[in-house]
Amino acid sequence: MVLVALAIRLVVMVFLLPEQLEPQRDHWHFGYEAGRIARSIVEGRGFGSPLFEDTGPTAWMTPVYPYLVAAVFKLFGTYTKLSAIVLLSLNALMSALVCVLVFLIARISFGERVAKWSGWAWAFCPYAIYFPVERIWETWLATLLLCVLFLITLNLGNPARPEDDRPRKWIVFGLLWGVAALTSPALLSVLPFLAGWVIYCRHRRGQRWFAVNVVATIAFIAVISPWFIRNYEVFHRVVPFRDNMGIVLRLGTKGTTSHWGAYELGPWHNEQEWNEFKQLGELGYMDKKKRQAVEFIRANPGWYAWATVRRAVYLWTGYWSLDRAYLSEEPLDPPNILFCTTLTVLALFGLRRALRAGCSGALPYALVLFSFPLIYYITSPEVYYRRPIDPFFVILAVVALAPKSAAKKKGGQMAASKN
Numbered sequence: 001m002v003l004v005a006l007a008i009r010l011v012v013m014v015f016l017l018p019e020q021l022e023p024q025r026d027h028w029h030f031g032y033e034a035g036r037i038a039r040s041i042v043e044g045r046g047f048g049s050p051l052f053e054d055t056g057p058t059a060w061m062t063p064v065y066p067y068l069v070a071a072v073f074k075l076f077g078t079y080t081k082l083s084a085i086v087l088l089s090l091n092a093l094m095s096a097l098v099c100v101l102v103f104l105i106a107r108i109s110f111g112e113r114v115a116k117w118s119g120w121a122w123a124f125c126p127y128a129i130y131f132p133v134e135r136i137w138e139t140w141l142a143t144l145l146l147c148v149l150f151l152i153t154l155n156l157g158n159p160a161r162p163e164d165d166r167p168r169k170w171i172v173f174g175l176l177w178g179v180a181a182l183t184s185p186a187l188l189s190v191l192p193f194l195a196g197w198v199i200y201c202r203h204r205r206g207q208r209w210f211a212v213n214v215v216a217t218i219a220f221i222a223v224i225s226p227w228f229i230r231n232y233e234v235f236h237r238v239v240p241f242r243d244n245m246g247i248v249l250r251l252g253t254k255g256t257t258s259h260w261g262a263y264e265l266g267p268w269h270n271e272q273e274w275n276e277f278k279q280l281g282e283l284g285y286m287d288k289k290k291r292q293a294v295e296f297i298r299a300n301p302g303w304y305a306w307a308t309v310r311r312a313v314y315l316w317t318g319y320w321s322l323d324r325a326y327l328s329e330e331p332l333d334p335p336n337i338l339f340c341t342t343l344t345v346l347a348l349f350g351l352r353r354a355l356r357a358g359c360s361g362a363l364p365y366a367l368v369l370f371s372f373p374l375i376y377y378i379t380s381p382e383v384y385y386r387r388p389i390d391p392f393f394v395i396l397a398v399v400a401l402a403p404k405s406a407a408k409k410k411g412g413q414m415a416a417s418k419n
Helices: 002-022 030-041 065-077 081-110 112-123 126-133 140-156 169-184 185-204 209-237 245-249 271-299 301-317 323-330 333-356 360-371 375-378 388-402 405-419
Strands: none
Touching: 002 112, 002 126, 002 388, 030 065, 065 081, 065 140, 065 169, 081 112, 081 126, 081 360, 112 388, 126 271, 126 388, 140 169, 140 185, 140 360, 140 375, 140 388, 169 185, 169 209, 185 360, 185 375, 209 375, 245 271, 245 323, 271 301, 301 333, 301 375, 323 333, 333 360, 333 388, 360 388
């Protein structure tokens, strides 16, 4: 599965590679903010300057992926073709390795047959083929980490053997959550729900749950605290993970909804906003954008509620508009709407089927699917924002299409082990 998946992704990469090498706006398309921060690191200016000039230290992004990009720049050159090949190949490899995790996760929840189909389905999933080699971004490392954490969650919630419940596994669990948080803080949206599920399962079976979760929490804090300390020393205030909540909230308050991406409200494509960013500094700019967003929401609650619903629909179906002007900007939306909606419908049917079959391991899928996108409903969506939870959509879609006997058999096994 992994070899086939990797080969497909690398072939597609050949066709998309030129997009990363476009020199416009000083290679802005090459990693966007992550690329800018990585260049600043390599040039000895530290973790900073996420946009178009040297604007000093930043907390626009968390450190893991920009430092990965910086390491590649250091070895293979800043904004070079070789660096683009290496970074896109790493994305492709991460996406391919998810096949293994999809197989292992599905095998625990739904059995060997569904696991094999799910692994191959991920290998050929269009989203998992196209997006890893279309954009140099943290998405695929985040996807890989979330799958690893989900797999560990299933094992900790229902350990098959005593040795599966050793304290070191809880330490690793906490450490990995810390790495995930410093890669993509959006992953933390599922943490309280998965942790709650583990606690519930263990408490119900009379297994220890409090002490081991304390151990995991200490490990988690040990990983993230250096970043918090750095931000406090640099900005003289507490900055939890990232400081860009102001701008992403502001992007969700555009007065019209002709397009889901209101990037003209930010410093990327608006000279006035960019000058304001330089004048106020990063934190001052983010604070102002947050105030503007809150003021707009208070003045237009009805519009904001409707826009929130539209963002939710977009993330679950890919549908935003069929207006001609919109489709001229997003010509691939019609086939994407068909595929995304079909995948979502199948996944929901698969989830319902698993729950009705008595599969106790199905609940974590629901928790992830419904909790992860919440932050994007109230801020702003992007076509790649849902990608970290696509593996769970694929597994559940396979459950929907699998023979009933497969889901029922595994569901019965899970229920028996639970009792």
